[in-house]
Amino acid sequence: MSKITYREALNQAMCEEMARDERVFLMGEEVAEYNGAYKVSQGMLEKFGPKRVIDTPITELGFAGLGVGAAMAGLRPIIEFMTWNFAILALDQIVNAAAKMKYMSAGQYSVPMVFRGAGGSAARVGSQHSQSLENWLANVPGLKVVMPSNPADAKGLLKAAIRDNDTVCFIENEINYGDIGEVPDEEYIIPLGKADIKRAGSDVTIVAHSRMTGFALQAAEELARQGIQAEIIDPRTIKPLDENTILTSVAKTNRCVVAEEGWRFAGIGAEISARIMEKGFDHLDAPVARVTGKDVPMAYAANLERMTLPSVADIVEAARVVCHRA
Amino acid sequence: MSAKQSKTSKAAPGLTHEGRDYSAETLHAMHDSMLFIRRFEEKAGQLYGLKKIGGFCHLCNGQEAVCVGVEHAAQPTDYMMTGYRDHGHILARGADPTAIMAELLGRAGGIVKGKGGSMHMFDSNLNFAGGNGIVGEQVPIGLGFGFASRYRDDGRVTLCFMGDGAINQGAVYESLNMASLWKLPVVFVVENNQYAMGTSLSRASAETHLFKRGISFKVPGMHIDGMDVLEVERKMSEAIEHARSGEGPIIVEAITYRYRGHSMSDPATYRSRQEVDEWRTGRDPIARLQVQMIEAGLATEADFKDKDRDIKKQVAEIAKAAEDMPEPDAAEIWTDVYTDPIEGAYPYPGQVG
Ligand SMILES: Cc1ncc(C[n+]2csc(CCOP(=O)(O)OP(=O)(O)O)c2C)c(N)n1
Ligand SMILES: [Mg+2]
Numbered sequence: 001m002s003k004i005t006y007r008e009a010l011n012q013a014m015c016e017e018m019a020r021d022e023r024v025f026l027m028g029e030e031v032a033e034y035n036g037a038y039k040v041s042q043g044m045l046e047k048f049g050p051k052r053v054i055d056t057p058i059t060e061l062g063f064a065g066l067g068v069g070a071a072m073a074g075l076r077p078i079i080e081f082m083t084w085n086f087a088i089l090a091l092d093q094i095v096n097a098a099a100k101m102k103y104m105s106a107g108q109y110s111v112p113m114v115f116r117g118a119g120g121s122a123a124r125v126g127s128q129h130s131q132s133l134e135n136w137l138a139n140v141p142g143l144k145v146v147m148p149s150n151p152a153d154a155k156g157l158l159k160a161a162i163r164d165n166d167t168v169c170f171i172e173n174e175i176n177y178g179d180i181g182e183v184p185d186e187e188y189i190i191p192l193g194k195a196d197i198k199r200a201g202s203d204v205t206i207v208a209h210s211r212m213t214g215f216a217l218q219a220a221e222e223l224a225r226q227g228i229q230a231e232i233i234d235p236r237t238i239k240p241l242d243e244n245t246i247l248t249s250v251a252k253t254n255r256c257v258v259a260e261e262g263w264r265f266a267g268i269g270a271e272i273s274a275r276i277m278e279k280g281f282d283h284l285d286a287p288v289a290r291v292t293g294k295d296v297p298m299a300y301a302a303n304l305e306r307m308t309l310p311s312v313a314d315i316v317e318a319a320r321v322v323c324h325r326a
Numbered sequence: 327m328s329a330k331q332s333k334t335s336k337a338a339p340g341l342t343h344e345g346r347d348y349s350a351e352t353l354h355a356m357h358d359s360m361l362f363i364r365r366f367e368e369k370a371g372q373l374y375g376l377k378k379i380g381g382f383c384h385l386c387n388g389q390e391a392v393c394v395g396v397e398h399a400a401q402p403t404d405y406m407m408t409g410y411r412d413h414g415h416i417l418a419r420g421a422d423p424t425a426i427m428a429e430l431l432g433r434a435g436g437i438v439k440g441k442g443g444s445m446h447m448f449d450s451n452l453n454f455a456g457g458n459g460i461v462g463e464q465v466p467i468g469l470g471f472g473f474a475s476r477y478r479d480d481g482r483v484t485l486c487f488m489g490d491g492a493i494n495q496g497a498v499y500e501s502l503n504m505a506s507l508w509k510l511p512v513v514f515v516v517e518n519n520q521y522a523m524g525t526s527l528s529r530a531s532a533e534t535h536l537f538k539r540g541i542s543f544k545v546p547g548m549h550i551d552g553m554d555v556l557e558v559e560r561k562m563s564e565a566i567e568h569a570r571s572g573e574g575p576i577i578v579e580a581i582t583y584r585y586r587g588h589s590m591s592d593p594a595t596y597r598s599r600q601e602v603d604e605w606r607t608g609r610d611p612i613a614r615l616q617v618q619m620i621e622a623g624l625a626t627e628a629d630f631k632d633k634d635r636d637i638k639k640q641v642a643e644i645a646k647a648a649e650d651m652p653e654p655d656a657a658e659i660w661t662d663v664y665t666d667p668i669e670g671a672y673p674y675p676g677q678v679g
Contacts, residue, residue: 056504061496062469062503065463065467065501066470066473067470068470069466069467071470073470073471075478096458101456102662102663104442104448104457105442106437106439109448110665165664240668
């Protein structure tokens with residue numbers, strides 16, 4: 001095991017896969033000479049040269065489409081969005097081209113590629129730079145959506161995403177880039193579609209992804225002090241969702257909280273609660289509680305920003321409610 | 327038969343046009359291909375009228391010289407993609423016309439198993455990469471095919487079609503810029519049929535000389551008569567050579583005209599009958615090639631009449647064969663969504679709720 005940052009883990013994943021497969025290339029704004037806006041691609045230009053690490057003009061729609069075409073022609077593009085906020089300009093190529101090409105062509109063409117970059121709220125950057133859009137992407141058949149919450153998952157999942165034969169939207173979290181964690185030294189892959197139980201517990205299941213996994217783990221410590229043992233499940237892959245791990249946990253705890261940074265309406269929590277209602281209804285001793293970002297654009301002021309996002313205290317409170325301890 | 331006829335030149339005497347020699351065989355092949363597309367589209371129109379073809383159906387009558395001329399200038403390994411007015415292009419490439427007709431009819435034997443329809447035709451064996459319903463969608467995708475060719479140094483050229491309406495999309499300029507910056511082997515073929523649905527070129531475009539649209543990206547352009555298959559073949563050969571030799575992208579604006587409405591539901595009241603007649607009778611690409619071939623002594627009017635009768639009969643047989651095919655199996659609804667589906671992770675049939 002080595003202790004490395006989340007950004008280094010992502011870098012290692014890309015470097016290992018590029019060394020292994022000549023078809024893989026990295027393209028995006030500032031990825032090469034600048035070493036990445038968030039330094040995720042540090043040193044990659046030097047390692048792989050300008051043919052495989054390519055700076056683009058600021059044209060998200062255009063280079064997203066380039067990735068789609070290159071993947072259809074047999075390459076394995078990694079297209080970096082400086083942040084997922086800017087991928088909104090490229091949504092047409094992601095939704096109408098990448099996601100549908102295989103179906104429209106009845107399997108003649110597939111689009112094996114990764115769209116990746118920072119998602120979620122950053123800190124004090126206002127509403128256009130702080131939002132979680134994973135539910136938009138996860139809604140689209142043909143896409144896979146992956147969101148790692150720690151360095152080890154980031155590396156193993158990104159390697160799986162690059163090797164996957166479908167289009168993967170890989171959403172990192174800007175706040176987590178500097179997080180340090182233990183990462184195995186030997187090569188490993190974390191298969192897509194497998195949730196991870198980050199903490200075992202018997203009283204309440206808390207499902208949380210990306211930055212919220214860390215919040216949920218902190219909430220679990222506070223809950224333990226109050227005599228409530230929380231089981232923390234990180235789905236890691238939003239689509240396809242590993243519902244079995246969630247349902248098995250709920251069958252044991254009979255209570256569930258879903259925490260997400262994104263907006264409440266039709267969010268990931270809505271999907272997970274619906275599945276628990278459909279398939280685990282008889283196991284529930286309380287309605288599933290959702291902890292989400294407030295349904296408003298993100299404000300700049302520190303206090304407003306804090307209030308807009310879910311907090312550790314919100315998760316603790318929700319867990320107490322479902323445990324009838326509030 | 328398919329719309330694509332052999333293009334190998336035999337020594338048989340043909341004709342010389344603008345300094346370029348065409349064998350009799352090549353000329354017949356181009357002619358038959360254009361006529362086949364024309365009759366195929368007419369049949370599709372008829373079947374649409376009978377409600378056997380549904381949804382949006384965009385015919386290319388009048389624009390056949392562009393499809394056929396480009397194909398004759400290209401190599402089979404060159405990539406091609408276009409928008410939704412795609413029957414002519416894929417037929418010119420040599421795809422199985424029965425599979426194309428079956429696709430229009432939504433049958434299991436369709437070229438994409440009934441999953442695409444009129445606007446989403448694909449034939450990966452012939453390097454035909456779609457068939458797109460979003461105006462301009464194929465332009466960045468074409469850029470990506472060009473990028474892949476540069477990456478692998480495979481010598482292929484990408485032929486990326488778009489309309490006079492599509493060229494106003496922002497994605498086109500993003501693509502022209504990157505194609506030029508990285509000298510990608512892409513020929514952007516603009517089929518300027520002078521209308522985008524009901525909007526005439528001058529109502530939508532501040533610069534109506536579309537071949538100039540690459541100027542600020544240093545992408546050269548040329549302007550050709552899209553109603554003259556020999557000119558299309560000759561100028562496209564130059565453009566393809568430019569792209570293949572590493573000079574980078576080029577725009578070819580082919581001036582053409584669609585005889586029918588934008589789609590089957592468009593009565594085309596935004597243009598005069600006189601205007602349509604001027605193009606149909608005065609500049610028709612098939613009639614024009616017939617006159618040239620008759621003058622060169624390569625065929626008679628009677629030969630062309632016979633040929634037309636044959637093609638109509640073939641198209642009728644193709645339509646019949648396609649109509650006789652079954653609809654896709656219900657299980658097809660779940661296939662081709664993912665290459666690597668994750669077992670049990672999706673609500674597949676029998677696993678819902
Ligand atoms: C992004 C988008 N906007 C609008 C439409 C509706 N639409 C379909 S075809 C068309 C006109 C396009 O004209 P042009 O590019 O000249 O091609 P043509 O139909 O003449 O071949 C429009 C507006 C669409 N399909 N996609
Ligand atoms: Mg047009």
